Amino acid sequence: MPSRDIRRVKQKKSEKVTDVEKKIQHHPLIYAFSLVILIIIVVTFIGSPVARYIGGTEKIVFGRYGNKPIEFLPGNYLSRQKDLIAEQLRQTDTSGNVKWQAYRVWRAAFEKTAILTGILLEAERSGLHITEEKVDRAIVQYGPYMEDGEFSERLYRETPNEERATTRQLFRENLIHEQYLNDMIYNLKYSPEETDFVKKMAGPERKFHFIQYTFKVFPADMVIEYGKEHSELFRQIKLSRITINTSKSDAEKILKQLADQQASFQDLAATQSQDAFAEKGGEMGWRRYYSLEEDFKSEEDLKRVFNMKKGEISTVIEMTFGWSIFKCDEEAVEPDFTNEETEQEVRRYMERFEAGMIEDYLLEKARDFRSKAEQIGFELAGEVGGLPVNETTFFPINYSNLFFLKQVRSATEGTSLGNAAYSEDFFIKLFSLKEKEVSEPVLLNDRIVVAQMLEERHPKEEELEQLELFYPQIINQFRQEDLIIYFLTSEKLEDNFDEVFSKLFNYNE
Structure with missing residues (x-):
């Protein structure tokens, strides 16, 4: 950027301040958001100068968007996002699960990069253009060449050409990103009728x-x-298990090593197995028959495993995820139904695989309660049946619990309505009731609910005024979510992240 161009940008800086003030007054939250996008990248440059990364050449490709690779290179957008997200996570996640934290950080960085890549391609296709003068102005105002709050020509001249070119490209892409968001989200108009409907x-x-x-x-x-x-x-x-997900022949080589006693089952599991039990020498612990059914391609193979004697090693068995070799550590035992843990295991199985049986039983109970409530009153029927009578807060028909409307929830401490907010049947039945009328039973995932309508009212005028005031931010949030879904579910996105991450970081071991 020649010195005359720098002076020209500085002369226009005072004019720009006036434009900024007008923009802030007109759309304060919108402009604040667009500035945050720019400032985040500027802060990244200040904290981690570009020069640090230029020497790095190692590239990891996680996928593609259109004809553009979504890749990690030291210092590129994905790399900087990974560092920023990692720092945010360090301040909030204290779970100590390092693998899960690493996955979250890299996955979020990948998705942000995929969205940016998609935006840049969409902008290019639409002919969106950012002038060189606008790039100059952004660099002068927010770039990594600041000294005592002012742009420093000395720092600019002392910066290597390659680093200056990288910085310029970053700011150009960022301005395209900002302009695209303004065009697609923040500058879209909506009608008074739309606000009235909400x-x-x-x-x-x-x-x-x-x-x-x-x-x-x-x-x-x-x-x-x-x-x-x-x-x-x-x-x-x-049981203990060795799993090989490459080929059956590879698994048979492991089985031969076991037969030739070249190594112990535990050692081969620790060094060769490709599943989560490898770090425990293959040990799976005690397993129920039903818990393994989905893993086996053949029920006959599962039956043979359960008939193994202590110390016996199976043949190579084809699983749904590869090929496994099993070792029997303790022979199969029959369930003890006098044991409370066994009862709970059966209950969990029924809730997952036999929910219809439980629902039929509870629906019959709920219908009996409704009949009794219509005869003697809701609260008395609850008392007679030994059922706590709970109360909800006031709420409208708020399907999926939209954040800007009052939520569907219980006012009684220690109780909840499960997934009621996601049940169309719940709203139809409850908002069809007259005052004091009792509803038909409503099935809500893991519970059956019977309700009585107590009172109906209209929201306060100040609440409606507040809703109207914040509607621009509400609609912008929905537009952002739609845009994210658009890019992350696009046919143009080739998402190989999980596969690449797993191989590079041995995530499945």
């Missing part, structure tokens, strides 16, 4: 009494009865 969504609001039968109240004796009728599902065996 305000109507806020009411009327209703409050209800409700009782619920959760899956947990399904009787223990019926659980045990089911377990005894299907006892083969709950047999246990203690």
Whole structure:
């Protein structure tokens, strides 16, 4: 950038300040967001000068968007996003699960890079153009050549040409990104009729009494009865496993080493197995028959494994995820249904695979309650049946619990309505009631609810005014979410992230 151009940009800086003030007054939150995008990258440059990364050449390609690779190179956009996200996560995630933290950081950086790549391609296709003068102005105002709050020609001249070119490209892409977001999200208009429609969504609001039968109240004796009728599902065996996901022949080579006693099962599992049990020498611990069914391609193979004697090693068995060799550490034992842990295991199985049986039982109970409530009153029916009568807060028809409307929730401490906000049947049945009328039973995932309409009201005027005030930010958030979904689900996106990450970081071991 020649000195005369720098002087020209500085002369226009005062004019720009006036434009900025007008823009802030007109769209304060929109402009603040667009500045944050720019400032984040500027801060990255200040904290990590470009010169540090130029020497690095190692490249990791996680996928493509259109004809552009989504790749990691020291100092590129994905690299900087990875560093920024990692720093944010360090301040908030104290779980200590390093592998999970690493996956979250790299995955988020990949998605941000995919979105940016998509935006740049869309902008190029549409002919969106950023002038060199605008790039100059951004670099002068926010670039990495600042000294005492002012642009320094000395720092600029002392910066190597390659680094200056990298900085310029970064700012050009960032300005395209900002302009695209303004065009697609922040500068779009909406009508007063649209605002009025959203305000109507806020009411009327209703409050209800409700009782619920959760899956947990399904009787223990019926659980045990089911377990005894299907006892083969709950047999246990203690196993170790070696898994090879490359080829059957590779697995057979491992089996031959075991047969020739070249190494122990534990050592080969630790060094050769390609699953999560490798770090434990292949040890899987005690496993129920049903918990392994989905892994085996052949039920006959599973039966043979459960018939193994202690110390016996299986042949190579084809699984849904590769080829495995099993070692029997303890022979299979029959389930003990007098044991509370076994009962809970059967209950969990039923909740997952036999939910219809539990639902039928609870629906019959709920219908009996409704009949009783219509005869003697809701609260008395609850008292007679030993059922706590709970109360909701006021809420409108808020399907999926949209954040800008009042949420569907219980006002009674320690209770919840499960997935009620995502049930169309819930809203149809409850908002069809007249005052004091009792609903038909509503199935909500892991519970059955019966409700009584207590009161209906309209939202306060100040609440509607607040909703109208914040509507621009609300609609912008939805537009952002739509844009993210558009890019991350596009047919142009080739997402190989999980496969590449797993290979590079041995994530599955």
